[in-house]
Amino acid sequence: MAGWSTQKGHALALAIDNIDTDQLIPARFMSAPRSEGYGQYLLHDMRRDDDEQLTADFPLNRHEGISILVAGHNFGSGSSREAAVYALVDAGIRAVIAPSFGDIFANNAINNGLLPAQVDAQKVMQLQHALKDAPAQVSIDLPESRLTLGDITVTFELDEGWRVKLINGWDDIDLTRQHMQAIGAHRKNRNKAAPWAWPNKPN
């Protein structure tokens, strides 16, 4: 995964609270291999009618080249399905700006280079207001936790560990494998102190 420090892209207001993981990608599409691309499933049932046609009135269907969403409270609440993040990333989304995020979703987002930028609710409304007629360019500065839309500049909250990970594009497995000794020592101690923590029955 490539890291990034700054991002410029077209932002769209999606002023809806509680866009949950079942909205982001309905469960019936999740058996597809990732190689097929999950972008076509993003917000599927919100965006498409019964004949699978994109509906004209949904904001995301009216504009091309959107890479930033400015959404409502509790974005990505619900399931642990990483497919919700795949759908966003495969559709070209690089950042979601919202007042709050589902915990597991935010975690999954970071693991895929997608920024969950937490911004004060008032400021989110200000951004959405500025975007109400048309998408506009937003620039994001990850090291400074800052995003700019025209003359509006707001700061966003981001876990420090997550910021470092996004900037460096780190892969956790590589990182963790540097700690194999410490893990081995922990395992040994635990096995000695808490043998009951291992299943009583061999597989």
Place this chain on the structure above:
Amino acid sequence: MNAPRTMLDKLWASHEVLRREDGVSLLWVDRHFVHEGSHHAFAKLAERGLPVAETALTFAVADHYAPIRSRERIADPKIARMIETLRNNASAHTLRIFDLSDPSQGIVHVIGPELGLTLPGLLINCGDSHTSTHGAFGALAFGIGATEVAHVLATQTVWQRKPKAMRINVEGRLGFGVTAKDIALNWIAQLGSGGAQGHAIEYAGQTIRDLSMEGRMTLCNLSIEGGARFGMVAPDEVTFAYLEGREYAPSGADLQSARQVWRGLVTDKGAVFDRDITLSAADISPTVTWGTSPEQALPITANIPAPDPVDPAKSNLAREALDYMGLAPGQPLDGIPVDQVFIGSCTNGRIEDLREAALVLSGRRARVPGLVVPGSERVKAQAEAEGLDRIFQDAGLEWTASGCSMCVGMNGDVVAEGKRCASSTNRNFRGRQGRGARTHLMSPAMVAAAAVTGTITDVRPLIQGRAA
């Protein structure tokens, strides 16, 4: 004197391998459950050519896509492929798999406890948000995404920042016909579906102590619907009695030393929580959801609320939810006709749930069609030994093999567009049970009551004189 610690502090400390400068911990994982949905994670592992680090601590189960009728030949090739992929991955990595034909197969959050794989003091991960269920035993249990699943497979550890500590105390005795499901819907309605984000919840108080393990599991299961990735209850004699003799649980000398540790897992007196909330059991009634978020829940005796004029965002949400649900403000919840019912899921598919539903259905006919899907094959066998299957079938409901089924619809069991389903599950999200499906969450007994009357209704008059 050490500072008083919460149960979360103790569980965290015993699993922390190291803590980075930025405060993120690397935690040891005692149990890792994988299911059909874990295919992305196995693919990541294969890309790197890595083995599963701890095969003896990793268990596979077919549940999300499990057919509940004919299991020998799966008609849908996509579903067959999902199960086959899990089978192949389990076989390639020599993992124990609870496959469709296994008498111990079932929903991962039902079979973990049932087999004694879930224990107090463990850290348990699964690529499923309802992993918080296992916290009912005093375990640190949380759902993870596919990248993290791959990480646990490869290293038997997970990176995690310690959540804030939150306690929900419930005091007093639950009223007649009120269950753990109602406690959960109640606090979520009060705090909101994102109300506990960033927190690990410890459920405490006399009401919680009085709950069975099944009830505690239901409560912990629903923590994520209020935004919390973790839910837990301190282990006690109820926990120990449940675990007695379970095949993967410790026995003999190991059990003695384990219990000593487990007894110490309680929160110390004087330990401070970031949030501490107290509810009175007496204030909780049988509760149902009316909208498309679990927070949109009310007592069965209530009317659907009028949009809140002081909170335009919330009233907008309510309007959209009612539009989707085909309901109107002011309408009484009691009496809303349903098209079908569903009893099952990791939330309410355990033996006690089926007993509660059967108590309502016994000697009665359902007015609408419905499915009763036991949470596991063992729950199924137990229910059949008790004759509950007869009660369900005599009432006109379908009794099937176990799996996640209509809770999430991945196996093809869906609610048709525009149809209304009274459901003992965990999410009333739009489209959760199928595109355009209208879900009302409630306890299994309340679902049974909806089956009997064909409407959402108060279960209490129906069990008057019947309840033990």
